[in-house]
Amino acid sequence: MARILITSGPTREYLDPVRYLSNGSSGRMGSALAKQAIARGHDVVLVSGPVHVDYPLQARIIRVETTAEMAAACMDAFPACAGAIAAAAPCDYRPRQTMSQKMSKQSGPIKFDLVETTDIIAELGQHKSNKQWTVAFALETHDGVRRALEKLRRKNCDLIVLNDPTAIDARRVRTQIIDPAGEIEPATGTKDEVASLIFDALKRKSLL
């Protein structure tokens, strides 16, 4: 069967040795996708940020902390994979500078510059061969379908899974699986159920 790259969990971007930017991604969607892939006979390379979730033992797990580390691990693993599913929520901004020592409290506000990190799934979409495919996730608080479809096209993805912010760290999720033609399939249920529907969609599109 196929080898599939799955990204999972959040990343962390450090302001100093202690403080960081992150988000509440639990890694449970990535874990559900990995289990589903393995149950369907595929090999899994799982690139994961810091999470407390249990991943299937059969997956090859690469642990990373920052978005740059996640991007490097993905670019390294992707050429040997049939496709990639980006379930991670990597930080898309990082502090321009990381202080080498813990900042002391100062009087008055601290001004901070945040700069963009690598867009991992866009990078994979740009490098994929004719035979490879990519699936992105989009989390939107408003104007979801329009934004998701715009992301799918800009990032050269084969499918995008749109979910709303209640998906973060939740056990049941409400998503829509969207294809490049703008066709929308609602997918709601536990993360295991939604993972299964995503693999069904990949099969229906003859990607797997």
Add this chain to the structure above:
Amino acid sequence: MARILITSGPTREYLDPVRYLSNGSSGRMGSALAKQAIARGHDVVLVSGPVHVDYPLQARIIRVETTAEMAAACMDAFPACAGAIAAAAPCDYRPRQTMSQKMSKQSGPIKFDLVETTDIIAELGQHKSNKQWTVAFALETHDGVRRALEKLRRKNCDLIVLNDPTAIDARRVRTQIIDPAGEIEPATGTKDEVASLIFDALKRKSLL
């Protein structure tokens, strides 16, 4: 015996509904202190940020997310307590504004203002009665003892536990327990062992 307030874990300060500032505090020191207090016959009120650690069932646990929520819960619980041990690592800065919708990626850097949050242990130190006591923790990457002692005095604490950044999310810790006279007791071991040494110090100082 006594009722003791213990704070534990990190807090989160949101930039928007998804992205937040935080740190890697695991809550294991807070959990070790709660277990030690209960083993010595005390009641425990545990105010905890988001963590995956197991807390003792006998503790009354108040779950919070932001530093403002942790401060409010502590100010509420403290008057009925003999003392407080601040093992949490609450964010001491928060974004000046929290966006109500998820920020979209913009071209170019984002500028951010961070403003100070409430210093919880300093606030408790300011409000404590003659009979109450407070213990702070300090995490310093450089010039530790001088900075810790300055914090102890400024925050009107009875003891301060200084640990270095390797303490974050580590199972063994190297700390120094410092009193207002500048006396230093090295305390190294598992978090359970260090928790026990902190309670020994409280007893030796006739605080408990």
